[in-house]
Amino acid sequence: MNALATSLRMAVTAMLRQRLRSMLTSVGISIGVAAVVLVAALGTGARGEIDKQIQSLGSNVIFVFSQPATKSGAKSRANMGMGLTERDAEAIRREATAVTAVTVYSEVSAQVMSELGNGKIGVMGVDESYFEVRGYEVASGRRFNESEAQTKAKVALIAPTAQQKLFGNQDPVGRWVRVGKHPFRVIGTLRSKGQSPFEDQDDRILIPIGTWRSRVVPTLGDRVQLVMASAKSAEHSGEAERQVKQILMQRHQIAEGEEPDFRVGTQQEFQKMQEGIFTVLTVLLLSVAAISLLVGGVGVMNIMLVGVTERTREIGIRMAIGAKPADIQAQFLLESIALTLFGGLAGIALATGLMLAFAKDLGFPMQLSGQAVAVALGTSAAIGLTFGFWPARRAAHLDPIEALRHE
Amino acid sequence: MSALIRLRGVCKDYMSGPEVVHALVDVELEIGAGELVAVVGASGSGKSTLMNILGCLDRPTRGRYELAGIDVTERSTDQRALVRNRLIGFVFQGFNLLPRTTALENVELPLVYRGVSTRERFRRAAHALAQVGLADRAHHTPAQLSGGQQQRVAIARALVTNPPLLLADEPTGNLDTRTSHEVLGLLQELSEQHGITVMIVTHETDIAACTRRIITVRDGRIFRDEPNAARPAAAVESRP
Ligand SMILES: Nc1ncnc2c1ncn2[C@@H]1O[C@H](COP(=O)(O)OP(=O)(O)OP(=O)(O)O)[C@@H](O)[C@H]1O
Ligand SMILES: [Mg+2]
Numbered sequence: 033m034n035a036l037a038t039s040l041r042m043a044v045t046a047m048l049r050q051r052l053r054s055m056l057t058s059v060g061i062s063i064g065v066a067a068v069v070l071v072a073a074l075g076t077g078a079r080g081e082i083d084k085q086i087q088s089l090g091s092n093v094i095f096v097f098s099q100p101a102t103k104s105g106a107k108s109r110a111n112m113g114m115g116l117t118e119r120d121a122e123a124i125r126r127e128a129t130a131v132t133a134v135t136v137y138s139e140v141s142a143q144v145m146s147e148l149g150n151g152k153i154g155v156m157g158v159d160e161s162y163f164e165v166r167g168y169e170v171a172s173g174r175r176f177n178e179s180e181a182q183t184k185a186k187v188a189l190i191a192p193t194a195q196q197k198l199f200g201n202q203d204p205v206g207r208w209v210r211v212g213k214h215p216f217r218v219i220g221t222l223r224s225k226g227q228s229p230f231e232d233q234d235d236r237i238l239i240p241i242g243t244w245r246s247r248v249v250p251t252l253g254d255r256v257q258l259v260m261a262s263a264k265s266a267e268h269s270g271e272a273e274r275q276v277k278q279i280l281m282q283r284h285q286i287a288e289g290e291e292p293d294f295r296v297g298t299q300q301e302f303q304k305m306q307e308g309i310f311t312v313l314t315v316l317l318l319s320v321a322a323i324s325l326l327v328g329g330v331g332v333m334n335i336m337l338v339g340v341t342e343r344t345r346e347i348g349i350r351m352a353i354g355a356k357p358a359d360i361q362a363q364f365l366l367e368s369i370a371l372t373l374f375g376g377l378a379g380i381a382l383a384t385g386l387m388l389a390f391a392k393d394l395g396f397p398m399q400l401s402g403q404a405v406a407v408a409l410g411t412s413a414a415i416g417l418t419f420g421f422w423p424a425r426r427a428a429h430l431d432p433i434e435a436l437r438h439e
Numbered sequence: 440m441s442a443l444i445r446l447r448g449v450c451k452d453y454m455s456g457p458e459v460v461h462a463l464v465d466v467e468l469e470i471g472a473g474e475l476v477a478v479v480g481a482s483g484s485g486k487s488t489l490m491n492i493l494g495c496l497d498r499p500t501r502g503r504y505e506l507a508g509i510d511v512t513e514r515s516t517d518q519r520a521l522v523r524n525r526l527i528g529f530v531f532q533g534f535n536l537l538p539r540t541t542a543l544e545n546v547e548l549p550l551v552y553r554g555v556s557t558r559e560r561f562r563r564a565a566h567a568l569a570q571v572g573l574a575d576r577a578h579h580t581p582a583q584l585s586g587g588q589q590q591r592v593a594i595a596r597a598l599v600t601n602p603p604l605l606l607a608d609e610p611t612g613n614l615d616t617r618t619s620h621e622v623l624g625l626l627q628e629l630s631e632q633h634g635i636t637v638m639i640v641t642h643e644t645d646i647a648a649c650t651r652r653i654i655t656v657r658d659g660r661i662f663r664d665e666p667n668a669a670r671p672a673a674a675v676e677s678r679p
């Protein structure tokens with residue numbers, strides 16, 4: 033134990049003596065370890081978070097987007113190329129048996145003002161079913177009722193991020209917000225839904241779709257951006273998807289095998305897509321890690337070989353006064369491990385910095401876990417051991433007389 | 440008197456290209472405990488080769504070497520390292536201290552390989568430094584010490600393990616006359632007062648004259664081996 037402590041001190045001293053060299057040598061290790069840490073952080077924190085976000089979209093939701101038709105002549109047919117309309121949604125509601133609720137929405141990002149603040153906020157036109165399908169819950173106040181929807185009343189519900197922007201910590205219920213030239217009365221606030229894979233779901237206000245069409249974007253007619261349907265259960269989502277497709281094909285007069293002007297997606301598909309992105313990211317990071325660690329390791333080996341040559345005389349002296357080959361080998365191995373551990377610590381710092389800097393852009397939190405640190409330090413030590421082995425062995429097998437004679 | 444060193448028919452051959460160099464030829468030698476011996480001879484006569492074998496740094500090609508009753512010829516590398524650590528102290532012409540390392544740490548080094556505790560190491564190293572009159576230079580690095588002081592640190596390092604044998608290959612080769620005699624005085628004292636066997640390789644006749652036995656090597660053989668009436672080295676100023 034005592035001998036180990038002494039050897040460790042010698043190793044650290046040797047490393048500090050060549051500060052610049054040590055730093056340059058360990059850059060590759062640092063980058064590699066940073067990548068390892070990021071992979072570990074992705075594995076632990078982010079995957080679960082993504083699942084949660086997908087769940088936050090609602091349960092068993094089927095999404096229908098409109099998609100511009102590419103084939104010429106398609107536009108000539110009825111309803112074709114017009115995109116999705118509210119009547120499409122009604123047809124699905126009526127005919128699709130595997131579907132419990134259907135909702136539509138349109139959204140624009142608009143400048144919204146209150147007496148206390150203003151900001152660019154998503155203004156969503158929604159129908160009453162939207163709250164169920166997407167699982168929005170009212171925190172205070174109330175939703176709009178059927179008569180308000182029909183009369184295109186200028187009422188709004190406000191989600192937390194938008195609330196913070198417009199009202200700070202004040203209670204917004206009963207106050208007014210202005211979109212363009214139209215004032216809306218705030219009748220309720222919504223509970224936080226957090227981040228979805230696409231956006232901040234809390235940075236918006238919700239108004240009746242009729243109001244949205246006539247006051248906010250009057251040029252769209254009864255077209256909507258998105259139709260969402262809830263399947264009865266997870267088992268029914270396949271059937272629901274088929275029914276929705278069939279109904280829309282018929283209404284848009286699209287023959288079997290023709291390219292439709294809409295696209296249907298399920299929550300499971302989003303999940304798969306997200307996981308695909310993860311796999312790509314993980315593979316990418318692991319390649320960076322592998323290459324950096326290999327290059328870094330070779331750098332460490334090189335610098336250790338230089339060190340052995342430079343310190344040949346020292347090795348001779350140590351052997352003459354009683355160091356065994358194993359002592360010399362341990363000394364150089366410890367030095368290379370100290371070097372790579374130093375690189376590893378720098379890599380952990382680098383990864384932490386990157387996580388803090390990009391967590392927001394990536395849309396999910398990544399945290400430095402104890403496990404990630406353990407993996408990083410383990411990797412560093414293993415690299416030090418692997419690439420320090422040969423130089424250390426070389427040092428240990430020097431002939432003491434030749435080593436002492438070395439200039 | 441039982442011999443500390445016993446060489447029997449020791450030969451050392453070197454391959455130099457296609458030719459064989461006979462660096463040592465049939466060396467027979469016995470040296471007792473506490474002797475102070477000078478090894479002299481022309482350059483290339485085999486003095487260093489002899490010292491390397493005596494110091495367990497090299498193995499004879501043929502013959503047998505017993506140190507303190509142990510046959511060390513056929514020992515493993517690790518065991519020879521142990522023998523060096525326990526029984527032998529080295530002093531070199533070029534001092535051979537670790538650079539950028541304090542005098543005290545240099546002196547401690549042999550004890551590190553013996554697994555001695557930090558505190559005990561410090562105590563013994565400080566004592567050895569005091570013995571060579573350098574207690575006040577403990578925290579100086581070699582670069583901050585004169586040649587004579589560096590050689591005295593090297594002697595302290597050789598002493599710190601209390602070895603029965605001290606081998607010095609041209610210990611004064613890099614020193615001026617005055618410092619040479621300081622160092623020599625120290626070596627004489629070690630032999631006389633502490634009973635350490637000291638062997639000094641030297642080119643200088645006045646250094647050899649200060650020892651009690653002079654061995655002359657010529658062409659790898661012991662050409663002459665005779666006792667000498669040692670005269671004391673010139674007065675040394677800073678005795679401990
Ligand atoms: N490693 C070696 N390979 C080949 N020949 C060697 C080797 N070491 C020593 N020799 C030869 O062995 C002989 C004895 O060398 P040694 O170094 O013992 O001489 P020396 O008496 O110490 O000389 P000097 O007084 O110059 O130090 C010389 O001829 C030398 O060339
Ligand atoms: Mg020599």
